[in-house]
Amino acid sequence: MKDQKLNRYAVLAAVLFFLGTLFPYAYGAVDRTLKQLRRLVDVIEFVKENYVEKTDTDKLVEGAIRGVVGELDDFSQYLDAKDYKNLKNDTRGEFGGLGIRLQKLDGFITVMSPMPGTPAFAAGVMPGDRILFVDDKDLKGMELDEAVELMRGPVGSKVKITMSRKDDKTGQYKNLPDFHFKREKIVPEVVHSRMLSKQVGYLYMVDFSGHSLEEVKKALRDLQQKGMKSLVLDLRFNPGGLLTGAVDISKLFLPAGQMIVYTQGRKPEYYQEFKTVQDGPYLDLPMAVLVNQGSASASEIVSGALQDNKRAFIVGQRTFGKASVQQVLPLSGGAGLRLTIARYYTPSGRLIQRDYRDKSKAEEGGIFPDVELLVDPNDEIKVFKPYAEVVYTPGKKAPVLEFKEKDAVLDKAVEILTGKISLEQAIADSQKEAAARKSKEKEDSKTNPEPSKQNKMGKTK
Secondary structure, three states: OHHHHHHHHHHHHHHHHHHHHHOHHHHHHHHHHHHHHHHHHHHHHHHHHHOOOOOOHHHHHHHHHHHHHHOOOOOOEEEOHHHHHHHHHOOOOOOOOOOEEEEEEOOEEEEEEEOOOOHHHHOOOOOOOEEEEEOOEEOOOOOHHHHHHHHOOOOOOEEEEEEEEEOOOOOOEEEOOOEEEEOOOOOEOOEEEEEOOOOEEEEEEOOEOOOHHHHHHHHHHHHHHOOOOEEEEEOOOOOOEOHHHHHHHHHOOOOOOOEEEEEEOOOHHHOEEEEOOOOOOOOOOOEEEEEOOOOOOHHHHHHHHHHHOOOOEEEEOOOOOOOEEEEEEEOHHHOEEEEEEEEEEOOOOOEOOOOOOOHHHOOOOOOOOOEEOOOOHHHHHHHOHHHHHOEOOOOOOOOOOOOOOOOHHHHHHHHHHOOOOOHHHHHHHHHHHHHHHHHHHHHHHHHOOHHHHHHHHHOOO
16 A cells, blocks of 8 residues: 555646656646646556556556647647667758658548659649558658658668548548559659740749758849849748748748838747848749649748738638747656747737647638639649659769649649739639638538538447
8 A cells, every 4th residue: 555655646746747858837736736637647557457468557658748839739749768879860851751641630641742742642632632551551640750751761672651531522531542552762843943934934842851942043144144034932732841941931022121020929038029120132023823722831921922022912712821940858767758939920910830730720820812712622723733744863864854734823823924814803803702612611511411411420339
């Protein structure tokens, strides 16, 4: 009995120490939370003493910690000693051998965006696809870093990936045929540019890496020499990258003293502003920015900054909504904690981060285009298929890109830039179409409410 009491107090002390280490301000609230902490200790002790098999106290406590952190959001994460070590050793900008940017959403390992020029993009992996198995190993309940580690491997090795995709009509996820990938070391181009007409230039950014700024500057100079009078900046399927890259690219097009983005958290010290210091070299260049559901992070910072500062109009679909600040804290025993401490906001104060857990906040977050065009993802991804062939291979000449697929989003942007249709008229048409869609959806829900019931029934056992 004495040993049991000692164990009980030891667990309680460990929990209090953990909370005190992570949150120094928590000590002031100990009296208010002591009952909840005692409940946690009661559960751990009851499991230890009565579970059908012998348990490991360290694992139970770690599980409790994971539960605490997992309750916060999809981006905060408890890292055990192995995961924390891997995180510290990771090379910035490397995402494994398949070319998929991932997040954990609604408990599933989910594709945020396939990276153009990679095996995943060439195979038709789509934003929103859920990865269920890696070489027949179930990812259910697995942490993001652990899943990513399974997908990594030596160049040339093979891996089987099982995914599911949401059906637009039923809203249900259906399993896709297995993907069989050969891992490769892919180095895609950061920037692609070309002239669309005698006066309209086009610049597509794959992501925001350490050398994006210089590549963009070089492309803009080349386009100007070819007669560019207006620009289409394409950020579709751009998953983001470095914050410095987003800020530096924005500075090219904005005047001095303009807000680009700011961060805000609970603590005053987490507030940080990013502004322009001097006039950018392309202030008078008419611009359109293209985005879709695969545009995230740095892409959203740039598009939000240009939109709020009335520097460019946005065409396409609502962006992904990923823009939060995580801080990594070391813990005892070699573990670590990645905690969301702040979120990014556009100059006008719009929150970029989307809350995928709270359905009541479905209309918050992401960048909404000025001119919305809903395009079938399968059609849109075909537009970017030529980029999937642009892979750096020693001794092999890069192929000449040919763009034959119809691109409704790009065509609309060019129509506006060339004056074939006014921006005001394009916005009015977009709003009218959106209102018609909502009205139809409302009517459909009244006349056919059964699918929602079926969805609920499908989740029961």
